[in-house]
Amino acid sequence: MTSQLYRLVYHSRNFISGTPEQVSVEVNKILESSQRNNLLIDVTGALIFNAGMFAQVLEGARNDLEATFERIQRDERHGEVEILAFDEASSRGFPSWSMGFVGHSCGDKELFTHIGEGSGFEAKRLEGEHVFRVMRDLAIAEETRAA
């Protein structure tokens, strides 16, 4: 059975405190559990993290996205979740991998400077679709670099 594909884009404020290393460990935990959970229900996407923000794209069937989002909402490691887009999609933007973390390279600061001014990632100002495209470009760039 195929169900209509949906795409959800949100950003949120990171509530993880600690040294950059501790934050990185915690973010990696989030990634691992996301990848584990989302493989089971065929939700794919990408997570980026920068200057105290999370931004995430999730793609999958609507019910699966709703369940995943509900799980994300209950996570105390972030808050002030703002949904930028929740729409039907014609195809997956992140089909080949269930989740990727593109914020850990040293070049992430440069990668983000064109998104927001100053240190904060001002994703709020961006359209969901735009964030999605920026995230996809970042993910591809990261994948290329890792290869």
Place this chain on the structure above:
Amino acid sequence: MQIATSTTPICDDQKSLHREPDLAHTEHEAALSLTALNSLNRAVAVIGPENGILYKNRAFDELFGGGELSPHLRECLNSLARGTENLESCETAFDDGRTLRIETMNLPDGLLVSAEDISKRVAELAQSAEQARTDPLTLLGNRRMFRERLRDLMANLDPAQDTAAVLSIDLDRFKAINDTLGHSVGDALLRSVASRLKSVVRREDVVARLGGDEFAVIQSGGPQPNSAAALAKRLVDLLGRSYIIDGNLLNIGASVGVALIPTDGVDDDEILKNADLALYRSKQDGRRTFRFFENSMDEQMQARRCLEIDLRRALAMRELKLVYQPQITLSTKQVTGFEALLRWQCPKRGLVAPAEFMPLAEEIGVIVQIGEWMIRTACREAVGWQQPLSVSVNVSAVQIASLTLLPVIRAVLAETGLDPGRLELEITESVLMKDHAVTLDMLQEIRSLGVRVSMDDFGTGYSSLASLRSFPFHKIRIDQSFVRGDPDDPGNIAIVRAIAALGRALGMTTTAEGVDTEGQLARVIADGCTDVQGYLISGPLNPELIEDFLHLRDGRADAAAA
């Protein structure tokens, strides 16, 4: 094996057989009894001294297994045998999970025991008891369950060392979602809320849906008030995060009130009431927050309740009255009309200012009746004036939203025969902000009756030019704060000038309110206002003094002219 021949409930029918006793018949009878007992589905046995089994039927073995009596059963039978009644019974749960009902009767030779497995019935009863305490929508406990658990907790609490808390939770804007997206989305949202609630409480905490969008938690264990504060904060955050349900993005808020046990109440009623008072306060303080109960909340609530009772009585007992403050037009110095102002002469409280009771009147809805009474009274009294001066009445946003305003005005004008051109309604800018189109339509209709509409308190709210342009107001009333404010404040002067200029440009009268001194009068004249109202002209007058006031003014004007 022996069996007693005395009558037992089991072999009642044998009475009839005793009429013609003979040996053969008795043996036949005994054999028949035995067959009957053995084929019964109910377990039957006769127990002799020292727990020896004198007789048992097949069902007894099936129920208790073969062999000796189990220690549990022996214990039961001993306690039943000690009973004072001939027929004793008990229900007892066995280790294997079964619940049995056991009955005993003393016979001359031993104890007649009968037993049956009532596990299924007990389970059914438990299930229906469970159902009676469960909210079918969310599967949380319901109000009855919550009350019972709270009562139990408080009964078994050691006030010297145990503490607990009740958190009363209310969703903000739930009704709007139910109304706009339908009950199925509303129900799904309530289930999500319940699920989020359960995800943050501890296993020993009690969570219930008390009804509608009202939930409550009993938090036991953990140091108070810190545990309750942490949970309340988490609930406000978590329940207030957006939901996605059936493709809809839903945003609601949660407000929480906390009452601590045992400090905030002696019983469940008081604890729940005080948690609700705290909840009420968190809603008043802007929602999406939590508050702990404080004794002052109760006092304030009691005071509010008394005021409410008095206010409702005031309407019935005609304790409200109108006083009238004159307005003059600067070009001719003539009185053009009066503003009707509400006064409440309460026999208990004395004179109560509108600011003290109007917010409550709005909250409890009597503002609509009060508003109607004001329009009716003002028109009736104005009709009796010797000069056809105007009378202006304040109209609240609630009154406009109630949609009864237009029919009331029509009826009152018809009833009193007042020239519609003499009636003026004052509305504040905030009225225009809600349901803009509907409100404008209504104002147009009112205007088409010939009634004038003026913009009250302009300058204090949005002071939007769009509001002024959206409707042909007869008059702009400039709030007294600008007139009474610091005469050297360039901001005040600029605002009064700007509004006066706007009024001139739009062809509207501009009335400066709160003109109390000659200095203020000179200033508002310089700033270009057309009309004034204030203590310099006169304070509010009782209706019976209006004619004297006008007469006196006319006399003075004549003297000045002479």
